[in-house]
Amino acid sequence: MNAEIISIGTELLLGEVNDTNASYLASQLALLGANLRWITVVDDNMDRLVEVLGRAWKRSDLVLATGGLGPTQDDLTREAIAQMLNEDMKVSEPLLQNLKAMFAAMDRPMAATNSKQAALISSAQAIPNPRGTAPGWWVERDGRVAVAMPGPPAEMQRMWQREVMPRLQARIQGRVVMLRTLKCFGLSEAEAGETASQFGDWGNPSLGIYAGSDGVHLRMIARAASCDEAAEMIAGSEVRLRNMLATHIWGADDDTLEATVGKLLAERGLTLATMESCTGGLLGSMLTDVPGSSTYYRGGFVAYSDEAKVALGVDLRLIEQHGAVSSQTARAMADAACQGFGADIGLATTGVAGPDSVEDKLPGLAYIGISDRLGQNSVEGRYPPARLEVKRRVAIHALFVLRQRLLVH
Numbered sequence: 262m263n264a265e266i267i268s269i270g271t272e273l274l275l276g277e278v279n280d281t282n283a284s285y286l287a288s289q290l291a292l293l294g295a296n297l298r299w300i301t302v303v304d305d306n307m308d309r310l311v312e313v314l315g316r317a318w319k320r321s322d323l324v325l326a327t328g329g330l331g332p333t334q335d336d337l338t339r340e341a342i343a344q345m346l347n348e349d350m351k352v353s354e355p356l357l358q359n360l361k362a363m364f365a366a367m368d369r370p371m372a373a374t375n376s377k378q379a380a381l382i383s384s385a386q387a388i389p390n391p392r393g394t395a396p397g398w399w400v401e402r403d404g405r406v407a408v409a410m411p412g413p414p415a416e417m418q419r420m421w422q423r424e425v426m427p428r429l430q431a432r433i434q435g436r437v438v439m440l441r442t443l444k445c446f447g448l449s450e451a452e453a454g455e456t457a458s459q460f461g462d463w464g465n466p467s468l469g470i471y472a473g474s475d476g477v478h479l480r481m482i483a484r485a486a487s488c489d490e491a492a493e494m495i496a497g498s499e500v501r502l503r504n505m506l507a508t509h510i511w512g513a514d515d516d517t518l519e520a521t522v523g524k525l526l527a528e529r530g531l532t533l534a535t536m537e538s539c540t541g542g543l544l545g546s547m548l549t550d551v552p553g554s555s556t557y558y559r560g561g562f563v564a565y566s567d568e569a570k571v572a573l574g575v576d577l578r579l580i581e582q583h584g585a586v587s588s589q590t591a592r593a594m595a596d597a598a599c600q601g602f603g604a605d606i607g608l609a610t611t612g613v614a615g616p617d618s619v620e621d622k623l624p625g626l627a628y629i630g631i632s633d634r635l636g637q638n639s640v641e642g643r644y645p646p647a648r649l650e651v652k653r654r655v656a657i658h659a660l661f662v663l664r665q666r667l668l669v670h
Contacts (some may be wrong), residue, residue, distance in 0.1 A: 262433070264295040265321040267313055269328035269338055270412060271304040282327040282410075282417055289421060293429055294438035295323060305329065310341040314407070318345060322405055323429070328412030330395035332375040338409050339380055348382040356380075356387055356396060363394060367463065374483055388424050394415045399428070406432075412472075439483045439491035444516060445509040446476035446661045452476045456505050466498050475518055475657050476511070477615060511664055518660040519547045525667040526557035526606075531664070534602035535561035535595040538585065539612035541629055543634045544656040559602035564594065573597050584620040588609050588639035591630030594659060595639075606666070607632040610659050612642075614651045627655045629662050635669070 266286050283300050290297045298321065304312045310329070317324045329338030343350045356379035364371040368449065378395050381387060388397030388408070393416040398409040410417045424628055445453060454470050457463070466483040481498050485491035501573045503510055513519050526533055537544050545561035548554055564570040567585050571577045574597035575590065583589040589613050599607030612627025613619045624646035630639045640662050644654045 262293070262322045263320070264297050264323040264325065265299045266288050266290075266297065266301070267317060267324065267326040268300070268308065269301045269305065269326060269382075270302075271335070273302050273306050273328075277582045281414055282412065284420070285414070285418060286327070286538070287327055288632040289659075290325075290424065292297070292438055292440055293426070293433060293435055294431075294484060295355060305335040305337055307337050307341060307344070310337055311345050314341055314345045318405060323407070324407040326407065326409045327417055330378065330409060330411050332394070334619070336377075339377065339382075339398065342385070342398065343382045345385060346382065346400070346402065348384060350380040350382055351603045352376055352379050352383050353387065353607060360394060383567045388420055390420055392419055397424070399425070406489035425477065436641045437485050437488050437491045439485070439495055440480060441483075441486070442478050442480045442514050443499065443506075443510050444473065444476055444478055444512045445506055446511055446518075446657070447509050448477050449505070450477055453479060453506070456503065459505065460501050464506075465563065466530045467495050468498075475668060476661075479506075511661060517551075518657060518664065520664050522553050522660055523548070523554055523557060527553070527663065529667065529670050531657065531667070531670065532557050532559050532602075532603040533608060534559045534598040536570075536572070536598035536601075536607065536609045537561060537563050538565055538594070538610060539610055539614045540610045540656045541653050544608070544610060544659055545654050547656055547660065556656060559604045562598060562601065570594060570597075573601060584622070586620055586622050586626060586628065587614055588628050588630070588641065591628035591639045592632065593630070595630035595632035596637060605633060606663070608659055608663055610655050611653055612651065614648045615646050616648060625651055627651065627658075629655065629659045630668055631662060633666065633670075635666070638666075643651055 266283050268283050273280050287297055301313050303309055307662040323356050326338060329336045360379050361371055382403045385400045388399055390396050393411055395411045397420050400407040410420050414579055450470055450472055457468060466481040469480040471478055481495055483491040483494040535545050542563045548558050562573050567580055575593045579589055579593055583602045591609050594609035595607035598609060609630040613622050613624045615624025623643045627642045628639050642658050
């Protein structure tokens with residue numbers, strides 16, 4: 262099955278909104294075993310939209326379109342599909358009544374322009390959208406399928422998972438595609454690739470290696486005639502990868518480092534406190550993104566200045582001797598966080614986010630400190646000297662350091 266994705270919206274071409282829908286759908290199509298051949302971004306222009314949709318309809322078995330299903334005059338996806346297929350749009354009375362009921366439930370008046378969201382063509386079936394006012398379209402004709410979904414990611418992803426993907430899976434017989442992603446930290450893409458190459462040929466399962474926001478990801482894709490066969494292929498490959506990269510692999514698939522360390526803290530009955538300098542509270546924010554984090558996370562200090570560090574318990578003489586950006590200060594910050602909140606473990610970050618040097622230390626240099634009953638320790642990290650990237654990578658590195666520490670508790 263050859264597939265194509267069309268992202269619709271002038272805001273995408275202006276750079277006002279990132280096109281996360283295309284990357285999400287691309288990863289989902291891989292699970293279906295579909296061959297994604299093209300991704301196109303087009304603005305809210307009827308002529309160009311009809312042209313793009315018509316070209317996709319001729320060359321692809323499956324066309325996935327996102328965006329342009331709203332009630333305003335520049336939402337043209339329905340009209341463009343209708344024009345491309347030379348079919349008339351008519352308002353569906355059941356859809357219209359559902360739409361009116363939705364607005365009534367929200368105690369909001371429904372504008373007359375919302376009625377276009379209840380329109381269909383003869384080749385289209387409505388796809389429910391309980392998260393928004395715009396139903397999707399499932400269009401099937403001449404052995405091809407086109408699916409129009411809303412632009413807001415939360416609406417689109419729910420529609421894909423609950424409605425669209427199951428229907429597509431039912432059309433595919435005798436083929437199973439299974440995916441498994443292992444997540445690593447402390448390796449570059451090249452290093453991970455060289456290590457994985459020792460395994461030999463990665464034909465089936467295939468192996469893709471790419472940089473993620475939380476390290477390097479190794480994605481295995483197995484294609485087989487049955488789920489059991491695909492699962493067996495994935496399991497064998499995963500064992501080999503874990504044996505080769507044991508100290509670097511911290512999770513798989515949808516795992517996050519903050520949830521992983523949170524689970525370890527909860528299982529061990531340990532509490533955590535943080536003191537952050539260069540990350541400016543990002544580490545604490547990530548930790549508290551996890552539901553139930555209040556059971557193990559006592560709190561955190563953002564000690565951005567030397568004065569703040571000293572006020573919170575870091576020895577001024579230590580900072581004067583070694584600098585605020587040093588392994589010694591990182592360890593002292595972790596211990597001060599531990600003492601200040603009465604926690605079992607203290608975790609700290611200090612570094613040079615940039616763009617300027619600090620204490621003759623270049624941007625991208627950072628230290629992560631940790632303090633607990635096992636003693637104090639620190640880790641040095643060097644990152645690409647871009648301010649936001651430094652903050653993000655230091656916070657992730659700190660979580661990885663914490664995970665390693667928790668494994669020996």
